[in-house]
Each structure stands twice: as C-alpha cells, then as structure tokens.
Amino acid sequence: MSEIVTAGILVIGDEILSGRTKDKNIGFIAEYLTNIGIDLKEVRVVADEEADIVDALNALRNRYTYVFTTGGIGPTHDDITADSVAKAFGVGIDHHPEVVARFRERWSEQDLNEARLRMARVPDGAELIQSATILAPGFKLGNVIVMAGIPSIMQAMMDIVAPKLKSGVRMLSDSVRANAREGDIGGPLREIANAHPDTIIGSYPFQDEDKKPNTNLVVRSRDPEKLSAAMAAVKEMLANLNIAAR
Amino acid sequence: MSEIVTAGILVIGDEILSGRTKDKNIGFIAEYLTNIGIDLKEVRVVADEEADIVDALNALRNRYTYVFTTGGIGPTHDDITADSVAKAFGVGIDHHPEVVARFRERWSEQDLNEARLRMARVPDGAELIQSATILAPGFKLGNVIVMAGIPSIMQAMMDIVAPKLKSGVRMLSDSVRANAREGDIGGPLREIANAHPDTIIGSYPFQDEDKKPNTNLVVRSRDPEKLSAAMAAVKEMLANLNIAAR
Numbered sequence: 001m002s003e004i005v006t007a008g009i010l011v012i013g014d015e016i017l018s019g020r021t022k023d024k025n026i027g028f029i030a031e032y033l034t035n036i037g038i039d040l041k042e043v044r045v046v047a048d049e050e051a052d053i054v055d056a057l058n059a060l061r062n063r064y065t066y067v068f069t070t071g072g073i074g075p076t077h078d079d080i081t082a083d084s085v086a087k088a089f090g091v092g093i094d095h096h097p098e099v100v101a102r103f104r105e106r107w108s109e110q111d112l113n114e115a116r117l118r119m120a121r122v123p124d125g126a127e128l129i130q131s132a133t134i135l136a137p138g139f140k141l142g143n144v145i146v147m148a149g150i151p152s153i154m155q156a157m158m159d160i161v162a163p164k165l166k167s168g169v170r171m172l173s174d175s176v177r178a179n180a181r182e183g184d185i186g187g188p189l190r191e192i193a194n195a196h197p198d199t200i201i202g203s204y205p206f207q208d209e210d211k212k213p214n215t216n217l218v219v220r221s222r223d224p225e226k227l228s229a230a231m232a233a234v235k236e237m238l239a240n241l242n243i244a245a246r
Numbered sequence: 247m248s249e250i251v252t253a254g255i256l257v258i259g260d261e262i263l264s265g266r267t268k269d270k271n272i273g274f275i276a277e278y279l280t281n282i283g284i285d286l287k288e289v290r291v292v293a294d295e296e297a298d299i300v301d302a303l304n305a306l307r308n309r310y311t312y313v314f315t316t317g318g319i320g321p322t323h324d325d326i327t328a329d330s331v332a333k334a335f336g337v338g339i340d341h342h343p344e345v346v347a348r349f350r351e352r353w354s355e356q357d358l359n360e361a362r363l364r365m366a367r368v369p370d371g372a373e374l375i376q377s378a379t380i381l382a383p384g385f386k387l388g389n390v391i392v393m394a395g396i397p398s399i400m401q402a403m404m405d406i407v408a409p410k411l412k413s414g415v416r417m418l419s420d421s422v423r424a425n426a427r428e429g430d431i432g433g434p435l436r437e438i439a440n441a442h443p444d445t446i447i448g449s450y451p452f453q454d455e456d457k458k459p460n461t462n463l464v465v466r467s468r469d470p471e472k473l474s475a476a477m478a479a480v481k482e483m484l485a486n487l488n489i490a491a492r
Binding site: 011014015016017018019020021022023026027028029030031032033034039040041042043044045046047048052074075076077078111113114115116118119150171173182183184185186187189190193194200201202203204205218220 | 269323
C-alpha cells in the first residue's frame with residue numbers, strides 16, 4: 001500500500017493580509033493537489049517578515065511531505081522569500097549562475113540592475129523551477145517548493161514541479177444532492193459516518209434555485225469499495241427520509 | 247498613543263483544503279479589519295480535526311489581540327468548532343438556554359432534533375453573536391470570535407461584533423501607478439523604504455491595458471505625515487525615472 005502524501009501551503013504577502021489583494025492561489029493549489037493524490041492538511045498566510053516566514057516554514061516542512069509557498073520572489077525590497085527559505089534551512093544563498101546567464105540574454109547590461117539580479121538569488125542546493133516562459137524561476141529545496149505569487153506564473157510552476165512529486169493513493173470522492181435541510185439529516189448522517197470509519201463524510205448547506213435550504217453531501221475515501229458502501233448508505237437514508245416526508 | 251490591535255484568522259473546513267469550496271472569507275475579513283484599524287497578522291486553514299483546531303486556536307489566541315474563526319458551526323457531525331473552542335479554553339460546553347428558546351419558537355418539537363440542537367451548543371462564558379436574521383448564532387469567548395462559514399452569515403456576524411472590538415490607530419494607505427517595470431524601480435524603492443522606517447512600501451507588478459508590465463506602489467503608515475513624505479519621495483523617484491527614460 002502506498003503511503004499517504006501530505007502538504008502545507010504558505011502564502012507570503014502583506015497585500016493578502018491587508019485585503020488589498022484577494023488570494024486566488026490557495027483554492028487552485030488545493031484542487032490541484034487533491035487531483036494528484038496529495039492531501040493538503042494546512043494553509044498559513046504570513047506577512048513579508050523574515051521571522052514569521054521562517055517560523056511558519058519550519059513548522060510546515062517538519063510536519064508535511066511537501067510545502068508550497070507563493071509570493072515574495074520578485075525584484076523589490078519586500079521580496080524576501082528566497083532569503084527566508086535559505087535561513088530556515090540554514091544554507092547559503094547566492095546568485096545562481098544559470099539564472100544570471102538567462103537574465104543576461106534577456107536584459108542589457110544597464111537593465112540588469114541589482115533589483116533584477118535579486119530574482120536570481122537561489123539558496124544553495126535548490127533545484128530551479130523554470131521554463132522558457134517563466135522569467136524569474138521558482139525553486140525546490142528539500143521538501144519546500146517556492147513559487148511566484150502571480151497566479152498565472154504559479155500555475156505554470158505547478159505544472160513543471162508536479163510530475164517530480166511523490167503522490168499517494170488518490171482520495172476518491174462522490175457527492176449527492178440531498179434535497180433536504182441539513183438539520184433534518186444531521187442525526188442519521190452521524191450514524192452513517194460512525195459506521196463507515198475509513199470514509200470522510202461532509203455536509204455542505206446551500207440555497208437551491210427555489211431559494212430553499214438544501215444540502216450537498218460529499219463522501220470521500222481512498223478505498224473505492226468503502227466509498228460506494230458509504231454512499232449507498234447515504235442514499236438509502238435520503239430515500240427513507242423522503243418517504244417519511246410525504 | 248493608542249496600542250496596535252492585531253488579529254489572526256482561523257478557517258476551519260475540509261472543503262477548503264480539498265479545493266471543493268473556494269474560500270471567500272479571508273479576503274473579506276482582511277479588508278474589514280484593515281478598515282477598522284485592526285492589523286491582520288496571520289491566517290491559518292485547518293481540517294475538521296479537533297486536535298488541529300485546538301492547536302491552531304491556542305497558537306493564534308496567545309499571539310494576537312483577536313482571533314476570528316469561520317466554519318464548522320452547523321448541525322452535522324463534521325461541525326466541531328464550538329467543542330474545539332471549549333477544549334482550547336478548558337471550559338465546559340452545553341446547550342445555551344437562550345438559543346434553545348429561540349429554536350423552540352422556530353421549529354416544532356419534531357423538527358428540533360438532536361442535530362439542530364447541536365447548533366445551540368455554546369462554550370461556558372461565551373457571549374452570543376446573533377440577530378433576528380441569523381439562525382445559528384456565533385459567539386465570542388475571550389478574544390476568540392466564532393463565526394459561520396457561509397459568507398453572507400459571516401458578514402452579518404462581523405457587523406454585529408465589530409462595534410464591540412477595540413480598534414487601534416488606523417493604518418493609512420496611498421498608492422500610485424508607477425508606469426514602470428518593477429525591476430527598474432526596485433533599487434531606488436529600497437532606498438526610499440530604508441529612509442522612511444515608519445512606513446511599509448509594497449510593490450505589486452501587473453500587466454496593464456496595453457499588455458505591458460507595470461507596477462502599483464503602495465505606501466502604508468499610521469502617521470499621515472510620514473505617509474505623505476514617503477509618497478512624495480516615491481513620486482519624485484518616478485518622475486526622475488521618466489525623465490531618464492525619455
């Protein structure tokens with residue numbers, strides 16, 4: 001049996017905490033990881049402060065198989081992710097010769113200023129995450145994957161790094177629309193959840209097209225037989241409920 | 247001088263970590279807190295697991311003035327926020343008589359089942375966050391504010407609780423469109439940031455309407471004079487840059 005592979009996300013940026021920028025990366029990475037069989041267990045968002053980044057990074061990288069960071073790898077003074085990662089790992093950091101060489105192809109001597117050269121700073125021992133369309137590379141150091149904050153670039157980096165990751169047994173999922181109020185099914189649903197321990201049963205209320213309270217029920221499991229047994233129990237419960245409601 | 251008031255957010259829910267539901271609460275609360283002079287310092291997202299919720303809650307409530315939680319206060323077995331908060335504080339939890347009384351007005355004896363009664367469970371000593379339009383109340387215990395996960399209900403709860411919070415000196419903010427590439431201004435911008443220590447200067451690249459790389463610069467400070475001095479320095483830098491580029 002394959003191991004369970006876990007992950008944390010660390011979003012780095014004052015602009016998310018001030019509310020000026022609305023994060024679009026957490027939801028994307030969460031769905032991406034679910035699809036490749038990696039369980040996202042925790043997300044943290046911290047400011048552009050070295051101590052905060054280092055603490056969160058060390059907490060997450062010791063706890064989960066992988067940590068994905070977004071943000072803070074640009075050319076300005078508030079971009080301190082690469083230095084913070086180096087500090088968390090206790091390794092040096094310098095301009096990466098391969099990145100500097102690519103920058104020289106792209107920019108004139110005058111344009112390749114100190115600010116732009118900052119984007120070539122990569123911790124010692126890190127593997128670059130780059131392609132022809134990505135200007136400033138991300139990198140992978142140990143189990144930490146450092147990516148851009150701009151969604152389109154982050155997404156390109158995920159596509160590059162994903163094939164290199166271990167993935168676990170994929171979490172399978174099935175869902176059913178209950179056509180019932182959450183409060184009417186909470187009792188029997190708890191019994192089903194207790195009777196099916198290797199599944200995770202989630203209940204998500206929503207307002208349906210007739211403005212009535214309704215509920216989506218989601219059953220998840222790594223074992224397809226356990227998943228369908230639990231879903232069958234859920235559907236039987238819902239059928240009995242609808243008969244009782246007539 | 248007023249103190250600085252800080253906050254953390256704890257988002258509770260498997261559905262956010264699986265990517266099935268995209269969080270809309272972090273950005274809303276972040277912007278809300280900024281507007282009332284509370285500094286959001288950290289966000290965490292954890293699963294519907296008691297130990298994870300308790301650990302995150304204790305970390306955040308010991309570190310910040312306030313902690314805002316969203317999610318996990320519905321009627322089903324996966325709604326364990328109230329119990330986890332009681333555990334984190336080491337207090338008891340029971341059906342709150344005022345909430346039960348309101349539920350009895352709303353539901354018949356038959357409909358007020360054990361699942362719905364779960365929504366009346368409130369930790370000892372907590373203050374309710376409720377109104378005529380909110381069915382299941384949130385609550386405030388110590389410095390922890392427990393709110394619904396459904397955005398419209400969470401937003402109504404924020405409006406109720408906000409006037410009761412201490413707020414600090416509001417962080418002021420001003421921004422300018424640089425009409426320059428981030429890499430061209432990173433050097434002088436760092437010098438300005440160093441020369442204006444009581445301000446926070448952020449640099450946010452974007453693609454403008456002509457598909458050209460452009461940059462928004464944001465200056466923040468609690469002191470209006472320091473804010474305008476730093477912004478004047480930024481604008482002077484940009485003017486010199488544009489003269490040099492002619």
